Amino acid sequence: MARKGTGVDIVSDSSYEITFNYQGQRYRERIKAKPCPANTRKITQFRAAILHAIEKGEFDYAKSFPDSPRARQLAEKPGDVLTVESYFEQWLRRKKAEIKASTYKGYDLIVNNWVIPKFGEMALSDLKRAAIRDWLATIDEARDHKVSNKRLANIQSCIRSALGDAAGDEIIDANPLAGYTYARAERPTETAEDEIDPLSPEEQAAVLDKLTGTNRNLILFALWTGMRTSEYIALNWSDIDFVGGYVRVRRAITREAKGVAEFPKTAAGRRDIRLLGPASAALQAQKTITFLTEQDGAIFKNRAGERFAGSHQIWRIWQSALKRSGVRYRNPYQTRHTYASMMLSAGEHPMWVAKQMGHSDWTMIARIYGRWMPAADLGAGDKAVKKFGKNAGTNAGILGEKLAKIG
Numbered sequence: 001m002a003r004k005g006t007g008v009d010i011v012s013d014s015s016y017e018i019t020f021n022y023q024g025q026r027y028r029e030r031i032k033a034k035p036c037p038a039n040t041r042k043i044t045q046f047r048a049a050i051l052h053a054i055e056k057g058e059f060d061y062a063k064s065f066p067d068s069p070r071a072r073q074l075a076e077k078p079g080d081v082l083t084v085e086s087y088f089e090q091w092l093r094r095k096k097a098e099i100k101a102s103t104y105k106g107y108d109l110i111v112n113n114w115v116i117p118k119f120g121e122m123a124l125s126d127l128k129r130a131a132i133r134d135w136l137a138t139i140d141e142a143r144d145h146k147v148s149n150k151r152l153a154n155i156q157s158c159i160r161s162a163l164g165d166a167a168g169d170e171i172i173d174a175n176p177l178a179g180y181t182y183a184r185a186e187r188p189t190e191t192a193e194d195e196i197d198p199l200s201p202e203e204q205a206a207v208l209d210k211l212t213g214t215n216r217n218l219i220l221f222a223l224w225t226g227m228r229t230s231e232y233i234a235l236n237w238s239d240i241d242f243v244g245g246y247v248r249v250r251r252a253i254t255r256e257a258k259g260v261a262e263f264p265k266t267a268a269g270r271r272d273i274r275l276l277g278p279a280s281a282a283l284q285a286q287k288t289i290t291f292l293t294e295q296d297g298a299i300f301k302n303r304a305g306e307r308f309a310g311s312h313q314i315w316r317i318w319q320s321a322l323k324r325s326g327v328r329y330r331n332p333y334q335t336r337h338t339y340a341s342m343m344l345s346a347g348e349h350p351m352w353v354a355k356q357m358g359h360s361d362w363t364m365i366a367r368i369y370g371r372w373m374p375a376a377d378l379g380a381g382d383k384a385v386k387k388f389g390k391n392a393g394t395n396a397g398i399l400g401e402k403l404a405k406i407g
């Protein structure tokens with residue numbers, strides 16, 4: 001017979017009652033059938049099929065229970081249900097004032113190009129992990145091209161954030177993607193370590209030789225600070241402390257932000273960078289171009305005398321310089337990798353390099369740039385022996401005598 005807690009109960013000599021949640025509400029429906037073990041199994045399976053359909057967003061109440069008055073009520077009042085489209089649109093409008101413009105643009109593309117076209121008409125409370133997982137597993141077929149795990153992770157991150165807010169606001173019972181990420185097995189691809197391709201000193205000199213004025217100063221400064229493009233185009237002269245010898249990084253400008261400076265994403269991104277000699281020389285040369293006209297304005301400006309609006313403008317300068325110098329092409333982010341490789345090759349401490357580059361710890365520096373860290377010299381370990389090994393010889397001698405006796 002039916003067991004308690006299964007959602008299937010015997011309510012009379014001729015009927016069962018099944019219980020399930022749909023659109024955030026608990027529903028009960030009676031099914032005419034004489035109670036017996038065989039019918040209990042069938043009705044339990046029927047209820048399981050309903051739950052699966054609800055999870056996938058394919059449940060049709062009227063089709064499963066054509067004689068139920070609830071089916072007609074649900075059909076007559078579709079506007080009473082908070083849909084995925086309605087909630088995600090509200091969520092996007094709210095997030096616009098809370099997150100960076102570049103992050104908002106990414107969320108907007110995911111919501112309107114991926115989530116709403118697939119789940120928009122579904123009740124928000126019916127959006128379950130199974131439906132999202134099954135969709136992600138077949139997303140390539142709908143798009144006619146391979147979708148990377150990185151793209152899948154970005155899509156899930158957006159959905160997870162939105163559903164997390166919905167759960168926090170008690171709109172839904174729980175976030176179905178909390179603690180879960182779907183990913184497919186993929187063949188090994190180029191890693192972040194493989195993408196690192198710093199410029200040699202000779203290549204740096206060749207590129208700088210083809211640049212003049214602001215463009216030369218900008219690239220030289222980038223090579224010797226390791227700053228991101230979005231960070232150094234946001235710098236003002238008031239961010240430079242020539243006496244203390246450092247650069248204050250507090251803002252960034254992205255193309256998505258349309259020229260408006262924003263705070264870096266992380267606390268580690270807001271940092272003070274030591275102003276090394278070549279970077280200081282680049283700023284001294286730049287002083288004659290922009291400092292005398294606007295002492296608290298932008299350090300680096302384009303030909304029109306305006307602050308650079310985004311990294312895309314730097315790409316043009318960089319691409320032209322590499323082409324004219326004959327240096328093999330890499331993207332301008334390699335100035336940052338070049339800085340890291342120079343610092344580590346010279347033996348600078350990884351933690352110091354991490355802080356200069358805006359990382360919260362040095363583990364990523366060690367993992368990605370480990371090949372540029374010099375191997376231990378012949379004297380490695382001597383300092384520890386000198387400080388802590390005073391009694392090591394005596395203890396080793398005693399241990400040796402004991403082992404001799406045992407032998």
